[in-house]
Amino acid sequence: MPGGRLSHQDRLDIAAGLADGLGYAEIARVLQRPTSTVSREVARNGGPGGYRADHAHYATATRARRRRPVANGGAAAARAVEPRQAYVERFATMMVDGGLPRMASRVLALLYTSDSRTLTAADLVRLLKVSPASISKAIGYLERVGMVYREPDPVRRLQHYVIAEDVWLKAWEVSARTNHNWAETAAEGVELVGRDTPAGERLTQMAEFFERLSEDMSGGAGFQDCLAVLAVLWQADRAPDVASRLGWPVERVVDAATYALKASGQDGAEQTTGQAAVGEA
Template identity: 35%
Template sequence: MLKTDGDGPADAASRRDEGAVSRFVERFAAQLTDAGMQRMAARVFAQLLASDGGAMTSAELGEALRISPAAVSGAVSYLTQVHMVSREREPGSRRDRYVLHNELWYETFTRRDQVLTQWGKTLREGAAGLGAHSPAGARVAETAAFFEFMQGEMLGLMDRWRAHRATLDLG
């Protein structure tokens, strides 16, 4: 055990204010949940985001969020699936550590691309089935065009983010 789990007074600036951390985690997780993310996945993600190393073990996550190992496992396997978190074996131990990607948002949004592709495909086929000259077909085709447009813009957008990120003064 690395530290007591008490919520005792923060002894000076060196210690994290766990109360504040928890409030942030729960608040942000709730917003993600509202946006459609699974609750446990959102909480685990937010907790990782608020951790100093950007990485925690299953046990640490379980304790911080007060959830069972099973819940951690489920959340992590979802986050892994969508490539927001990766699993690392901690050398010299048999624990896994769950790690945020360092280019997190770049990766995540670039990945979204594939969802857009899938949507675009469905829409193109739908438009074809409706007949390109029917009003409905035209509307569906416009929607397809929108997602294709977004896809095209995404790369440039993410590159601009990278550039912008480099100019930030973090920490």
């Protein structure tokens, strides 16, 4: 509505218009808003080259909260909350820059910085001020890549969401898979256009670059072979002797062996035995 506040969808439309090279007047006609509204919105939030819809929306909301009078001691509480909310958004932006989807990043950042060990879908909707459908889609993605899992609450009939213990290893694996997908897509292009063509040469360089990057991130075949051999040779009762030879704490030896066992798909019984070796040492 002309004269009303810009919604999140309005800001997404502005960002899409800027990306398509539209002028302020054209974007304003699409939104049925004054051109001055669009120009002020863009100028206030990064300019044509740096405008981000999500950032603009939450920055505007933050400015509005700062202007709102707070009674009595509420001002101190508001000042305490706002930096935390801003940190969650910066945390999420960092993960977006690393390749995670925007909403999945915001959910993960909120779970990671929450005082509670778990959050429900209703908690996430309330705290992030988004639709249940957005939360459902983000949780679905995080579950697929193994970064978040569900804990059912049979009493309240709710699903609680918890961060996986190896969440950052999962994030690393997602990045490695993404780079491998880039490499495979570029290689398909080489087959299509021919290696000796100008496009084929560019795609070949791209495929080689991302394949090397993927191998470096995943450790390469040689590294995986080493882990498999270590897992097979691992004997928990020798952990103190290995630690003594390496000059490491026993816990570090057990952690390394546990990682090798998990990476090579060995049975979890060896891990339990390894933990017991730490106690005996």
